[in-house]
Amino acid sequence: MPIYEYRCAGCSNLTTVFVQGYQGKDDIRCEFCGSTEVKRIISPVNVHQSSSEKLSSYDPASKKSESFYRDSRNIGLHAEHMLKKAGVKPTEEFKTKLEKLRTDPSRVIKDSDS
Ligand SMILES: [Zn+2]
Structure with a gap:
């Protein structure tokens, strides 16, 4: 519930x-x-839900609420899900970038601009 x-x-x-x-x-x-x-x-x-729990409960077919997109911790969840489905292990670079995006989205946007 x-x-x-x-x-x-x-x-x-x-x-x-x-x-x-x-x-x-x-x-x-x-x-x-x-x-x-x-x-x-x-x-x-949701705050206490770990990343792996989030990923396993993630359903790409379900309709996302507005708050799902506002929550920066959900960034890349779809990409992670697709990789897992394809049996591809995410690279360290991918994981690091994802972690940065989730914790500080504005800094990453600046980083990729330069
Ligand atoms: Zn009141």
């Missing part, structure tokens, strides 16, 4: 929501002050 965390714009407390099926944003209320001015933040469940 997906778990989302929302930060309240009013009192900045976190509200954890277990999402069952589709739930409109209007249904989410701050647990502390009841405000609906809440913003979804990246779930801690």
Whole structure:
């Protein structure tokens, strides 16, 4: 079951929501002050998921949410998946570049420009 965390714009407390099926944003209320001015933040469940777990749970056919693309840790996941499927071991260079992209996307963009 997906778990989302929302930060309240009013009192900045976190509200954890277990999402069952589709739930409109209007249904989410701050647990502390009841405000609906809440913003979804990246779930801690995903944060603690390791790269290999991410890769094994990655499904190229599934529809990606907007947050999937916003999460820099998902950069290169598709490439990794394709390599694994083809039985190709990613090179160290590939892995290093991927790691850099995931941790500091802006620096890598600058690096490849020069
Ligand atoms: Zn609040």
